[in-house]
Amino acid sequence: MEISNRKAYHDYFFETKYIAGIVLSGTEVKSLRNGKASFIDSYCYFHKGELFVKSLHISEYNYGTYNNHEPVQERKLLLQKKELKKLEAKTKEKGYAIIPLKIFITDKGFFKMEIGLGKGKKNFDKRETIKERDTERAIKRQYGV
Secondary structure (H helix, E strand, C coil): CEEECHHHHHHEEEEEEEEEEECCCHHHHHHHHCCCEECCCCEEEEECCEEEEECCEECCCCCCCCCCCCCECCEEEECCHHHHHHHHHHHCCCCEEEEEEEEEECCCCCEEEEEEEEEECCHHHHHHHHHHHHHHHHHHHHHCC
16 A cells, blocks of 8 residues: 655656655554655655654545544654654755655555655756656656567
8 A cells, every 4th residue: 555746746857865754643544554645835844853744635534433533634754763864854854855755564564655856847858858858758668668
């Protein structure tokens, strides 16, 4: 089961990607297992040396009771200290952002989030990417590769 952020690849060039653990409550896990999450306008930021993801929408669990979770809240991401320091130094440079790319479940049953250190694309870059994708598609269609 995997939920991905396809729009991120349209808006950013990604230099490096990291796999981070994510701190979730019980009803959030159940909702994610049903595939009920949205990455619209979500991003990661640092607060007191810790990494958080903001605006990640995980829908409320249908069968949750009074202790159901809030759909949009800040969730802590778990990375090693060395990786956190490297990311924090890079995000202080102009134009860099940490964007969540996908949420997936491991073999052990833990939810992980793939995050990418990205630099924003300009409009002409986006058009260039679309043009390259279309030409690749035409070549594959022509030669049946």
